[in-house]
Amino acid sequence: MTASSLDAFIDRLASVETGPWCNNFFDHAIPGNAQRRQNLRIYLQEMLNRSPQVLLLGEAPGFRGMRITGVPFTNRTILEGPANGFGLFGPGKGYVLPADAAGVAAEPTATVLWEVLAELDFLPLLWSACPWHTHMPGRPLSNRTPTSAEAALGTPFWQALTELFPIEAVVAVGNVAHRSLQRSGLDAPKIRHPAHGGRSGFKRGLQELLGTSG
Numbered sequence: 001m002t003a004s005s006l007d008a009f010i011d012r013l014a015s016v017e018t019g020p021w022c023n024n025f026f027d028h029a030i031p032g033n034a035q036r037r038q039n040l041r042i043y044l045q046e047m048l049n050r051s052p053q054v055l056l057l058g059e060a061p062g063f064r065g066m067r068i069t070g071v072p073f074t075n076r077t078i079l080e081g082p083a084n085g086f087g088l089f090g091p092g093k094g095y096v097l098p099a100d101a102a103g104v105a106a107e108p109t110a111t112v113l114w115e116v117l118a119e120l121d122f123l124p125l126l127w128s129a130c131p132w133h134t135h136m137p138g139r140p141l142s143n144r145t146p147t148s149a150e151a152a153l154g155t156p157f158w159q160a161l162t163e164l165f166p167i168e169a170v171v172a173v174g175n176v177a178h179r180s181l182q183r184s185g186l187d188a189p190k191i192r193h194p195a196h197g198g199r200s201g202f203k204r205g206l207q208e209l210l211g212t213s214g
Helices: 003-016 033-050 077-078 108-118 148-164 175-183 198-211
Strands: 054-058 125-128 169-173
Touching: 003 033, 003 148, 054 148, 054 175, 077 108, 108 198, 125 148, 148 175, 169 175
Parallel strands: 054 125, 054 169
Antiparallel strands: none
């Protein structure tokens, strides 16, 4: 991936008209979103240097997670400090939280996910089937399961990442991602989503895929 292809990917992502109750928090029309675009660029460039071979595909950003940071499966505390053993985040990396992140509690699922990845010493590329924030009607500070149409809108983006990175395997994290992959004709394994008490199932699923135990 070149710098220009990275920028083109983010610009395409920011230009999608997502429809009602689906917030494209990269949209060029809102000045504060520029920081989210920059944060995503830093993450993707850093991951490009790591050459991940596995893409973990989740459901959709949460309002306390990627919706705030612009980076998949992260929250404000992860960006602000080295919360994992991979050296991806923390001071000196260039990440900046947008002004509207003030006072927003950290998304717990992101914390759990990075804890497990660190325990397994496994660093995949992270993304979502629907890479925009889906919320309940009239309640922007809520989360909603993406519709099949919303997930379909996001399909070209995870497909692009499998071409831009040296991805050899895509793994669905939860049912929404699995259905999205199946609709695209990709027979991919599915593991438990780490949310709602799914930590142990998520870790066990990764261990099975990696051929490890303990």
